[in-house]
Amino acid sequence: MMPMQEVLRLTRWEWFKLRRLRMPWVLLAIAVLISQMGIWTNYLAYHNDTVQQVVTGTFASYSVSWEEEGREVSVTMTCADAVRGRVPTGLDQIPEERLQEYWENVDEWLADGTCENFQSAEELRRGFTLPNSMTASISGFSSLGPVAIGLLLIMILTASLVGSEYGWGTLRTVLAGGVGRWRFLSAKLLLLLCLCAGVLTVIAAVSVASSLAAGLLSRDEAGGLVDAGKWSDVAIISFKSVYGFLPFIALSGFATVLTSSRGLGIALSVGYFIVESIVAPLLNLSDTLANAADRLLIQGFRAWTATPAGEGSSETIEAFVTVLAYTVFFVAATSWIFKRRDIGGAVGD
């Protein structure tokens, strides 16, 4: 049997094992839930200003008050009113001669950038209508948000998938049966790659369902289910995400094979993630070291996924090469160690 056929066959059997584990399904559920949060936040913010205020943390407003016939009258302009072009309640009560002054003050207030985090109604709507909802949920899962959930889940899954073979001692059982070392490792990495693609497909499918549900809930309003946006962006962002995951799979695999332990594999790879997140901004403080910071793994990933979909530039190529270089390095180092090292019994990790 050809080596690639053999790897594909082993990958199929890896899936046989993996699908019987609870952990990947739990991780998938977490991934899907988190990816859908963006869609429903947009939906709620579209319908309720308070939600957007909470999400953006912007509670600012501009108020004008005056006395009229012995009572105090006030008009309040919120960010939502300003961004969405709504006339605030009570504006018609402002005397003609003061209206001009009122608008000038509002312009001055907005010029400070107070409401810059606020999205327009169109932007919010695009967040829960197709195809943008799919693109946004995929990039929300894979790109580096505040918790980088996609990368963390992938690294945990990789370390578990490789490390549990050491912990249970099953690596010994597998290799003693004549399964080639690099083939077994390749099958695991290939499965992880397929899983990444699978997870993104599930996220995209659930996003379609979410958009349908959101569309049904707001069917009385103007606008259809499908809004502006390119369907091809979904494919491009999916490819970018899967490719961007590669070095992180390789990094976690390397850490696990190096330590022969699932727990240490997770700790090392997540630890690297944290350390680089701290070191990169420090390097950026120096003009000379800023260039080196751009070559770090997470910075490379950020540059690769941040480039607008479909836009080919020298920065994109640079980011592509950085991601590739880390992948090749970690895969080569992992294979070298895995091929040479003695395989012991179960370590119970």
Next chain:
Amino acid sequence: MFSEGVYRVLLVAYPREFRREYGELMLQFFRDRMRCDGRGLRRLVIWTQLLFDLAVSAVREHAGGLGMSKDRPIIETEALTKVYGSIAAVDGLSMSVPHGHAFALLGPNGSGKTTTMGMLLGLVRPTSGTFSLFGSSAGLEESLRRVGAIIEYPSFYPYLTGRENLLYFQGIFERGAPEDIDGLLDRVGLADSGDKRFSTYSLGMKQRLGLAFALLGGPEVLFLDEPTNGMDPAGMAEVRHLIRELCADGRTVLMASHLLNEVEQVCDSVAIMSKGTLIAQGDVSEILQSGNQIRLRTTDDEKAVAILSELDWIEDVQMENGEIVVSAPSDRSALVSTTLGRSGVYVIEANPGRGALERYFLEVTNAREERPENA
């Protein structure tokens, strides 16, 4: 007929032993295929297939992969050494395991038995030395596909059932068929527990599953590391019986054990290891022939010793802690009591002493202990 003549000539590519054993069968197979499909383009396809088979066979034989000869040892090691830091876990091990034998690696814990098996299975890289499986030192992965093994203790996926574990390994090794699994579970006494998770198995059940795993696809050689570890007496007896059955089938079993009686009951040959070194190797039957011990108490111990000392087939008689210790061939043990009875000395109590293998083991290990390091 012309085709058959050419085919006969081409068969020369196969090893002689193989031709002798299977030549006629292959010719018959060739005739049958030609009779059924041997027309036009199909004839060409058959010839191409046959020529390809012959070429593959010749290449494998060149690499020593077929190892068809039953005279050739199935496992051979030459100065095999594994050093961890400054400690030699296995030190210059040279041994050969004959085809169809139950061969024991006997030694106390830490003597290097498992490390030796690990090296032969490609799990541990030898520091120096060489070894061959099926007469070939190349293509270990290919050779290992013909080997079933349990090392140290059976390690399987705890969240899968026994049946699923076997199905997985059957699939990745491509050994046998999924339909064989029920039969295997039944053979090792796990027919009713095959659908329970491995994590819920007792140690004995794990060992049984390990045996079923080792038997997947009917391998030619089995590596069994302490196969009865954790089993109840009935289970141990079953395993010993199974090993004998496998050898009777022509399979070779390399078993690591520290249980002398197990080796005595099951194995044909034994290699005794101590501190990583092979200190003795031989046929178990020959060692057993050297005699067993019986511990006796009689009505007149002094007279009994005198009588027994006169007999030429008694190897040794001596008093030890108020008992007479007699070394005699195992097949003549009963004669000791009869002979004494005829002389008016009656046996009050008779107990088996150390078995021949145990004595042999202690002799060789003690001799090594007493030997000065530089000797």
